[in-house]
Amino acid sequence: MSSEPTVTRRELIKGAAAGGMVVAAAGALSGCAPVAPSNLPEKWDLEADVVIVGLGGAGAAAAIEAARAGAKVLVVERMPVGGGSTVLCGGLIYMGGGTPLQTATGFEDSIENMYEYMLAAAGEGADPELIKIYCEKSPGLYDWLVDLGVPFKESYIPGKYAAVPTDDGLAYTGNEMQADYKTVATPVPRGHHVKGLDHTGKVLYPPLLAGVEAAGAEIYYEASAQRLVLDHDGRIVGVVVEIDGVEEYIKAGKGVVLCAGGFAANKEMVAQHCPQYLRSQFLVGTKTDDGHGIRMGQGAGGDLRMMGDAFAYSGIYEFGEALVKGILVDDRGRRFIGEDNYGSWVGRALIQGHPVSYVIVDQSIWDEIPEQGRAYIAEHIKYLGPADSIAELARVADINLELLENTVRFYNERAAKGEDPECSKDPHYLVPLEKGPFYAINFPAAFAWFFTTGGLKTSGKAEVLNPFGQPVPGLYAAGRNAFGVSAQQYPGSGTSVGDGLTFGRIAGSNVAALEPWS
């Protein structure tokens, strides 16, 4: 067999979002195809010290820090409103190292403990320096958010969540308790959940925006950055921005920060860099995540990093923990990953090698799924069954009968002893699947939620680096315009927002501290 099978039964979930993330059908773009950088214009239409491209979480954080440091900041945002992916997110921010909320809820964390987990969980290609900075800045980020007025409830909700279903403030949102990681670092929850119900990115963003305005940054909406302006030495000196259909040359006396999001909405770029992720049908983000910021940075000399990997999320614990007691099998009938893994581990495994897969459960597990979850599965996800036997289920799902029976038999024998030598699922979830009827719930790669994590290569100061390891003078990037702290894996829900805020703040501080070029 090939290790890259083709999706043969791709189906579309109709309707709304499962779990904690939202697909945005954002407004139409204002016709911006970024092009190669320009040289110095004869005159500038607008002038600022710092120009920030994109007003999501990263752009807001950069704008606040740069403006608070005294720089004249101008933010350009393509959409009629700001927020980007941040306003759509589940309201989780991955923070730790001993935040006041961790302490108040009785958890003891340290910078070192957080670092050890994140470095292991971020996968090969992770940058120890960037992760170290992320962890060191984490307790301070919590205080900074609270100062801005972002609300967190001082409470912990047990369990593991990609999206927190209550208004509680702290939850496990990653793989901290999974067998391969709980030995690396002491498990503690780090998913800091902005107070409120149902996708509290919408609660997180307004205080950020208010902070940008209070700090005195000027915002241009429906202002579409077209290209960077370079002087003859390759220094970034401004941005050409289309405002009301007119190209305006905006001088950036100190520098430019690119915070314009990832490239998941650009199928051509996905095909160019990480084509397997085309299997996902669900974008986490907006239509403006078309890679224009990344390409503007490349055009000005920026290097790329880890463009071949991305975030794909398929959480088996999406409907409570019931389904985790089932077994995830591919279309040959083989298990391939512990069902209790954080959804990005599962999503990656589906995307990369097992695009057609099912969660097999028996009646007792089926009955444990909350009513609302069963209805959702029936309407949107689809399932096969009930079938009186595993053999009958294999037949209707078109899975090899002998392999599936062998898989179930082997699993059941060990599960009865509380063991899972095949995939190391936690004993808590090990229950033999013995009594029918049985169900096969669709769990294809197509249903994974996807955004990109590769991007411009940056330093710990959020400077964009060229292919020779040197900073592109005057150019910074944060959020999904940059490769951040997630490499082949994603440490947990809230990492991308945390990364955007952390390195957005760093970019804003550093660009404001530059000497003006003229």
Place this chain on the structure above:
Amino acid sequence: MSSEPTVTRRELIKGAAAGGMVVAAAGALSGCAPVAPSNLPEKWDLEADVVIVGLGGAGAAAAIEAARAGAKVLVVERMPVGGGSTVLCGGLIYMGGGTPLQTATGFEDSIENMYEYMLAAAGEGADPELIKIYCEKSPGLYDWLVDLGVPFKESYIPGKYAAVPTDDGLAYTGNEMQADYKTVATPVPRGHHVKGLDHTGKVLYPPLLAGVEAAGAEIYYEASAQRLVLDHDGRIVGVVVEIDGVEEYIKAGKGVVLCAGGFAANKEMVAQHCPQYLRSQFLVGTKTDDGHGIRMGQGAGGDLRMMGDAFAYSGIYEFGEALVKGILVDDRGRRFIGEDNYGSWVGRALIQGHPVSYVIVDQSIWDEIPEQGRAYIAEHIKYLGPADSIAELARVADINLELLENTVRFYNERAAKGEDPECSKDPHYLVPLEKGPFYAINFPAAFAWFFTTGGLKTSGKAEVLNPFGQPVPGLYAAGRNAFGVSAQQYPGSGTSVGDGLTFGRIAGSNVAALEPWS
């Protein structure tokens, strides 16, 4: 479990090369760290129409075509001799579509049949246009090589080879006959083997070099390209080259072709783009495969493509077909890929998810391995056993006993019926492993042979493209400086050399046809 386990028992093969490829311990480099491009100099030290960076197969092909078209061609090569990876290769060139050699040996192929196989086998992210051009140019490439004096014997050797052990001219070198591909296109052999014994890249290269010289191109050896020279409009107008410790500005009146190899020898770049491939300990290529050509192209505005995937080869049929009758299991005792797959499918599976693995065989298979192969395994690869039972073998190899016994039992029951529902191995190789003693032969990811396939994004004309889809004026790339026809997979041995020659020729023809910029 994580889908990215760590190599816990990495061992080093001591000594020479298995199979068809050679690791070159090339001479020391002349201290060249490429840097950002320069602007126009006050005067040029040397002048040519076309400057070609690198004299491997791609550079030679480009030089021949450009010089034959009447251009004044100057080739700069960092090493004291040319050849690059091409001179070190197994002497295979993947060609088809009805070459005279295919016809003479009784095989009927067509451009379309070749295209269908290559497109399917190159994996997601493959470029249909580039593959179509490759196939269309293939019969002509064969004639061109024969005209240059490259010898091919009109004979076919049955079997499948990454490296042909005889002087025969044609062999299966890819996955054409594997279950997933033989239904896509009619299997025919396309590995055209340069006549001779033992790595006939050394037979292939001299006629190419003679062709370069005969066409009138001038070659500078130990000449290290440092950076490209751009005019103010971003056109490539020359190259700065270090020759005898002095930087010389070489004018390229028409353009520059980058043919300087991949980046497998640059661990920092591998970590930046495809970190899992750091698991391989064996570079196919030379120390000059440090990505300097790719970075020079980036610095001049070139985009990248498919940097996250690479070639990793681990051929189970390396010692004849005996081992293919064994089963490949990881350190949990699970099979994960058909043992009869071409070695790059196997290598990729090892690198990406099963870094600690073994081929399990019984005594009868062991006895089938040629004496020389057994000696090589004993000395360099290492094995565990003989063990009287699978249980004993699991114990000494530290593989989960229950899983391995289950795997072997399931495999044996189906193999006895000529079936392999788990991995679709060809029935020809299916023999139950029933009678001990048993052996576990080391087959870790660390032993995979590795080179990079991602590179600069190019058009069908071999123009380097910028991130906005436009050609960088005056800049071409071929060979492993460019992303070519292999995406997530490698169609078969001889593809990279074929790709370098094909697009090297195209680059040479196209650059020579440009109008001079001054």
